[in-house]
Amino acid sequence: MNATKCQNSCFSNDETIKIQQSKFIWKIPEFRTINHELLSPSFQRVEQLWRLKINPNSEEHPGQGNVQIRVTLHLEKKILNDDNTNEEDTSVCYSMAIYDRENREAHSMSGVRKFEKNKRTGFGFNLLSRAHFLAQSALLLPQECLTLCCIVTSPPPIKLIIQQNSDFLRNLADIFTQQQYGDIKIIIDKKEILAYKGILSIHSPVFNRMFSNTEFIENKKNVVEISDTTYGGFKNFLLYMYSNKLPEDTQELDQILYLSHKYDVPNLQALCEEKYMKELNINNAAEAIIVADKLVLNNLKFRIFDYLKVPENWRKFIDEPGFDILSGNCVLMKELIKYSTT
Structure with missing residues (x-):
């Protein structure tokens, strides 16, 4: 053939x-x-x-x-x-x-x-x-x-080309970390983060539309107020745009993944998903499934299902608190069981 x-x-x-x-x-x-x-x-x-x-x-x-x-x-x-x-x-x-x-x-x-x-x-x-x-x-x-x-x-x-230049990226990351310069102010939980519109626009078409439209109030005032995430999560999200690296401290990985999805930064989203899979274990599998389902990241969700489909992992998972938490979501639990038995 x-x-x-x-x-x-x-x-x-x-x-x-x-x-x-x-x-x-x-x-x-x-x-x-x-x-x-x-x-x-x-x-x-x-x-x-x-x-x-x-x-x-x-x-x-x-x-x-x-x-x-x-x-x-x-x-x-x-x-x-x-x-x-x-x-x-x-x-x-x-x-x-x-x-x-x-x-x-x-x-x-x-x-x-x-x-x-x-x-x-x-x-x-x-x-x-x-x-x-x-x-x-x-x-x-x-x-x-x-x-x-x-x-x-x-x-x-x-x-x-900029993303592959390590020296340039280190300098950019230093500028962001020092928080002395920027042309846009982002306010989260009454705390301020300084950033440059150009750098955010390069990575995110959502920011690009916001900053290229003169009618947007955020563009007129050079201030963006955000209420649906944490200060630490958003700062790490922006640090990726300056350094092209996922921060080593991923305590708020779910927030970074959410923001990469919301602001359409696919390379960061892919890094977050790989980090989820690398750190996946019986204890955090339920939480990871809930995050993936909430963000409609079906590829990540099914990869976690594949992990739980292994008989040894499934036997351990049903004794974990996460199993009880997941059982509270009938639709999601039904989807997992159906997937695991096919």
């Missing part, structure tokens, strides 16, 4: 801002029956050949029953000119997504990566748990066909 079909890739070059981009669509028929790694055909961006690899059975956390669908982007080779000295490290901005039956992005991830000239290793991420994926097969597998989209852009947008 020929398991892969490739739709022609598209290439565009914007001479004004010198950004080159290629878009690759990979259609995999009968995906439900595939249980081994697949490599896509090669696709070209200027003088580089790329490939995708998908593993439908990647065990991210061994022993937790958390089987993931993992997609990896590989720089297969460079097509060199006669002068081999032209070969340099390659920095690209990438995005990968699963398309649903309406050809809309259903699950996606993006970032920036440098490929060193003497190395050809790939990089990737887990799109979602296999169990969650199969539960949505009517949406994600129209006619049993999986459609992946990969967009590779070079050079990376300035936002992502």
Whole structure:
């Protein structure tokens, strides 16, 4: 069986801002029956050949029953000119997504990566748990066909170049920590936080709309009052925007996750979700499920369900106080039991 079909890739070059981009669509028929790694055909961006690899059975956390669908982007080779000295490290901005039956992005991830000239290793991420994926097969597998989209852009947008410059980020983080400068004042619990509109707008389209609209009262007064979170949680949320790192002190991780969801900061949301899974145990599983359900983060919720689905974990969980707390939510408990028995 020929398991892969490739739709022609598209290439565009914007001479004004010198950004080159290629878009690759990979259609995999009968995906439900595939249980081994697949490599896509090669696709070209200027003088580089790329490939995708998908593993439908990647065990991210061994022993937790958390089987993931993992997609990896590989720089297969460079097509060199006669002068081999032209070969340099390659920095690209990438995005990968699963398309649903309406050809809309259903699950996606993006970032920036440098490929060193003497190395050809790939990089990737887990799109979602296999169990969650199969539960949505009517949406994600129209006619049993999986459609992946990969967009590779070079050079990376300035936002992502800044994010990768560690010295610059350290200086930005120091400016924020010292709290001496800023052009916007954020008030939470009668305490003030100084920040820069530009930095917040780069990371969050919600802040960008707020600060670019002259009719918003927050923009006129240069003051934003927030009442639905804690001072510490919001300060750590903003610190990520200055440092591009999740703070080591994650006592208010639920608040940071909530804010990343509210203000549409997907990279921070992904970091928070991974932190939840890394620190997941029998004692905090119920709380994590409630947070994920409240924020409609179904991928995170089903990953926690996968953890509890392991028989040993389930036996311990039913004796924990968290089980009693979760039992108070009949809809959520019913969903967990149904998921665990399928």
